[in-house]
Amino acid sequence: MAQMIKMHWENRRWTSGDETIASKPVNGEHVIFDCSGYFDAGYGWAFTVKMKGKGNFDLIGANPENVRLPSYIHSVINDPDDEIVWARRSVDGVDVIVNKNPKGEVINIFAPLDPGMFMKEREIQAYTTLLCGSSFEGGCSYTGTNNEQFRFNADGTCIFNGENTTYKIGEREGVPQPLIMLANDRVFYFEISVDGIDIFNTSCNDDVDVYEKDILFMSLHASKSKPRWAYLSDMVLYNTFLAPVADINVLRLMRNEIFARKGYIFSSDDLNKYFESCTWYQPGTDNDSIQLNQIETLNISFLKYKENAANGESESSSEQEKIESTISNH
Numbered sequence: 001m002a003q004m005i006k007m008h009w010e011n012r013r014w015t016s017g018d019e020t021i022a023s024k025p026v027n028g029e030h031v032i033f034d035c036s037g038y039f040d041a042g043y044g045w046a047f048t049v050k051m052k053g054k055g056n057f058d059l060i061g062a063n064p065e066n067v068r069l070p071s072y073i074h075s076v077i078n079d080p081d082d083e084i085v086w087a088r089r090s091v092d093g094v095d096v097i098v099n100k101n102p103k104g105e106v107i108n109i110f111a112p113l114d115p116g117m118f119m120k121e122r123e124i125q126a127y128t129t130l131l132c133g134s135s136f137e138g139g140c141s142y143t144g145t146n147n148e149q150f151r152f153n154a155d156g157t158c159i160f161n162g163e164n165t166t167y168k169i170g171e172r173e174g175v176p177q178p179l180i181m182l183a184n185d186r187v188f189y190f191e192i193s194v195d196g197i198d199i200f201n202t203s204c205n206d207d208v209d210v211y212e213k214d215i216l217f218m219s220l221h222a223s224k225s226k227p228r229w230a231y232l233s234d235m236v237l238y239n240t241f242l243a244p245v246a247d248i249n250v251l252r253l254m255r256n257e258i259f260a261r262k263g264y265i266f267s268s269d270d271l272n273k274y275f276e277s278c279t280w281y282q283p284g285t286d287n288d289s290i291q292l293n294q295i296e297t298l299n300i301s302f303l304k305y306k307e308n309a310a311n312g313e314s315e316s317s318s319e320q321e322k323i324e325s326t327i328s329n330h
Contacts, residue, residue: 014097014110015119017126017240021097021110091294094236098298105308106301111236123176126240127169128154129231130192131180140228142196142220150220158182172210178244179211189213192245194253196222224278227261229254237299248310255303262290 097110132152133140139153170179201214263284
């Protein structure tokens, strides 16, 4: 058992976008995680690993007393009721670490960092994915206020204000931010909206070379010929993906698009109206037959928590009850 744990967990790294977790050498059934963010380091957790079925296991017992943390890190979980940590070695082929609160809500997800990849690179990939619709291929088309055509591609090329140019995701004090930096040195701030993207002018504080969000430059409407967030079926969400999402309604649409792509029939008038306006949406005949994969279920749970946190209360609509039933059954 110890050998299996060691093989899967030793010297691995994951990120939530806010921080990274690196597993240290395994001692018996215990794994020590060395955690760090952009500007801090040196705190850690230890967990007792319990095998659970073929190839999967839970992480339980935060900071067990019989595990001694290295001298260069200290514990950050003093009350075992503060959070429950759960993990599957493989969620549809993707190793993840999932944080749940005592209510069982998914409050954070740590996605794997590829060997040699840094957290900043993963964050830039996340922003690019949210902007262009895919981190690997294709792009997302938008229409401006005067029917101008805009397009952002995953390879860093774009059509912006009628000009074929290139863009890159900018940084603020070394940390990736939702900034679009064009080849002509123009810098814009972007937020994901219900209709597409809101692009803002930026002002620059020359003393610290930091770009700040300024007045709205243009609202872009996304094409409804294909799903905006199709990658939510095979890519695990984490905090960085959602940083440019300022509107709680976008979180709701992201979550429900997963169901819409499977032909879910919505009873909420606003959701029904929105998805019927999408040419790709094909409503089915039986919601009970909808199947979700593990990544979809995980992303739905995380988005639901983000919605509830933004609302300051738990969602209890009949639509949500139906969705919860679908999740629990598949």
